[in-house]
Amino acid sequence: MAEVRIENLVKVFPNGTRAVNDVSLAAPDGEFLVLLGPSGCGKTTTLRCVAGLERQTSGDIYIGERVVNDLPPGERDIAFVFQFYALYPHLSAYDNIAFPLRAVGVAADEIDRRVMRVAETLRIKHVLRKRPRSMSSGEQQRVALGRAVIRRPQVFLMDEPLTNLDAALRSDMRVELKHLQRELGVTTLYVTHDQTEAMTMGERIAVMQLGDLQQVGTPLEVYQYPATLFVASFIGDPPMNLIPVTLEGDALQGASGHLSLALAPDVAGAIRQKQSGPGLVLGVRAEDITLSGGDEGDMRGEVTTREPLGDQALYSVGLDGQFIQITTAPTTRFGVGDAISLSIDRSRMRVFDAATERALV
Secondary structure, eight states, X not given: OOOEEEEEEEEEOTTSOEEEEEEEEEEOTTOEEEEEOOTTSSHHHHHHHHHTSSOOSEEEEEETTEEOTTOOGGGTTEEEEOTTOOOOTTSOHHHHHHHHHXXXXXXXXXXXXXXXXXXXXXXXXXXXXXXXXXSOHHHHHHHHHHHHHTTOOSEEEEESTTTTSOHHXXXXXXXXXXXXXXXXXXXXXXXXXXXXHHHHHOSEEEEEETTEEEEEEOHHHHHHSOSBHHHHHHSTTTTOEEEEEEEETTEEEOTTSSBEEEOOHHHHHHHHHHOSSSOEEEEEOGGGEEEESSSOSSEEEEEEEEEEOSSOEEEEEEETTEEXXXXXXXXXXXXXXXXXXXXXXXXXXXXXXXXXXXXXX
8 A cells, every 4th residue: 555645746738728737735545535626627637647547747646655657557556446437348247357367367266266355345246247238337336346446456546436326326335435445445536526425435635626726634624614715615515605795993894784793803903914905705604604583693684595404494595685595403483584683603704815715714
């Protein structure tokens, strides 16, 4: 097993598209690191550079102590699991899984022992004699994983391997993949655009956008303490509420006076010292706002929708031309059109610089 380290990685395609922009990232030995972001953010290109399927324009890639910049994929000791399985259609599941071992001349009895062990772990012994066309999507995905696992590589690279599965199977496979990775202890880089996968599977998450690395941290860190406006808006369901404000004295003020949020003098001073211009953005999670029917609170608004979700209710409240989303206990009852007060948990809020889009406090 080995650490994966990326230093100042840049990838520019021949048409001039800059897919990866000076990304530095490390996954310690045995870590499950998720690369998360929307389509076109550079996460798959980064993974393909690590695999050797793309040649980086500049920068260095280490697997263990080796610089692998010039090594072909077959010499990097990695296993790549693709989104579209890439199984050999004319081979049975058994032969698909065994293929990497046969390619390097492993003895037949050892191949059989390892195939059966992998098949038992992935619960696919019943499909070993089937060909891909007679298997379900979930079974094909397990076979593709088995083919990767059986090689016992130093690193697993996985590019959205669960995208083509239905919701229930995707949930089951998340659990199985995480369990398998912990059991094997193999360093894993996992690419996805699905924040649920990232939050439930990753020990750490690297959030990317337009080729830039926005933030790296544990799932809790990127959720509670987003470093940029993009991370704040991308992570969370519903995403973080983002409200344009200005700092006047020791208080954050909304555009039309419906929001007035008093700050401790030292917090206001820190914001004033760090901000690059007058524009600020207040970020607050839906669960960190409380509703009341009185006049006490940090802002006033009007209920536009209420969505019961079983264990909670999701309110949308109109404020200064935008909608603020709040989650409450299901027993909270306000009707559409009700004027209400909203109070913000100051210990959980974030303030961003509108120009740099970076978090200030």
